[in-house]
Amino acid sequence: MRLMQEEMIGYESEEEREMESSSSCGSIVDLGFQEKSMKVVVVGYALTSKKIKSFLQPKFEGLARNKGIFFVAIDQTRPLSDQGPFDIVLHKLSGKEWQQILEDYRLTHPEVTVLDPPSAIQHVYNRQSMLEDVADLDLSDAAYGSVGVPKQLVIEKDPSSIPDAVKQAGLALPLVAKPLVAKSHELSLAYDEYSLEKLEPPLVLQEFINHGGVVFKVYIVGDAVKVVRRFSLPDVSKRDLSRRSVGGVFRFPRVSCAAQSADDSVADLDPCIAELPPRALLERLARELRRRLGLHLFNLDMIREHGTRDRFYVIDINYFPGYGKMPEYEHIFTDFLLNLAKSKYKKRSSATSLP
């Protein structure tokens, strides 16, 4: 947080100011219009052009600006220390070199909050380690339902070994085959053991869980948790499995990104399938995972086993997902950034006022 003159943060009109303050949700830090000098938050961002378009939408940037948050593009060709100064760095770029730059920057600039630490992000970029913390959490008999991960197996190489490995691990067909690298979305569903040899390691084989064709996207932004419904793959029946014609591998690249929101069709859906997971369960899950993963910005793909009321599975975790599709993300993000800057500012001032 830094000080700057009032004229830099202003609503274009009284009307705009009123509109903004009436639509603002939650308890945000009021930077105070009355103050002569204002505190501003400078957020450096290193994002792909696709992400800039979906995330830094004009409405969001405008709202943030009016609250004293300024977004500044990071120039990757110049040293980070020569840019800014930043209060917060938001990033989602790949490459070892970039990760190293960020790690070095974190060490030399502890006053800047880097969202999030590259090593914590790497942990969820591997589909094996991604779900370890959910499994370790052991929310198998939480008060509001159980949360687990589907049985899964990692295949590093040699496709011919897959049928035996699957048998040994006791995995039931059909299986979802997912590239080990989470940034690759070329998934497939294998219905019979003969087709398993056609798969291309390295991959994770995961038991397919019937869930009525609806997936819950649980978005996390710091302490805030928001859940939406999306359409997903349909259930596979025993009859489907026994029908020979179904045999083989069904490829479904980028299915979840292409999937439509199911929230608009909720009235047409079976309530047992569409009912959102209990709020208390999501809050607990989000809190625990935030701590264990060391991340502020991620989402979970969660499904409810069809035929149960409260047996849930986490099947995917994504770092800095498509927040543009999260309702009210503009307000949630603005509050998050302000609170982050405020708590850092408080900590720093109390440290400097020590005797």
Ligand SMILES: O=P(O)(O)O[C@@H]1[C@@H](OP(=O)(O)O)[C@H](OP(=O)(O)O)[C@H](O)[C@H](OP(=O)(O)O)[C@H]1OP(=O)(O)O
């Ligand atoms: O492109 P979008 O907005 O659909 O966002 C993608 C996410 O879609 P979703 O939030 O489910 O709608 C998408 O989520 P899923 O893995 O599809 O569940 C990923 O987070 C993807 O990032 P990456 O390719 O894994 O690095 C996200 O892609 P990037 O925007 O980060 O490139």
Ligand SMILES: Nc1ncnc2c1ncn2[C@@H]1O[C@H](COP(=O)(O)OP(=O)(O)O)[C@@H](O)[C@H]1O
């Ligand atoms: N174990 C599973 N059981 C049932 N459906 C699954 C399972 N894993 C994935 N899916 C379906 O495939 C989609 C994509 O899988 P996901 O693991 O989320 O990969 P991605 O990272 O590409 O989104 C999910 O949104 C869901 O529709």
Ligand SMILES: [Mg+2]
């Ligand atoms: Mg997904």
Ligand SMILES: [Mg+2]
């Ligand atoms: Mg994913």
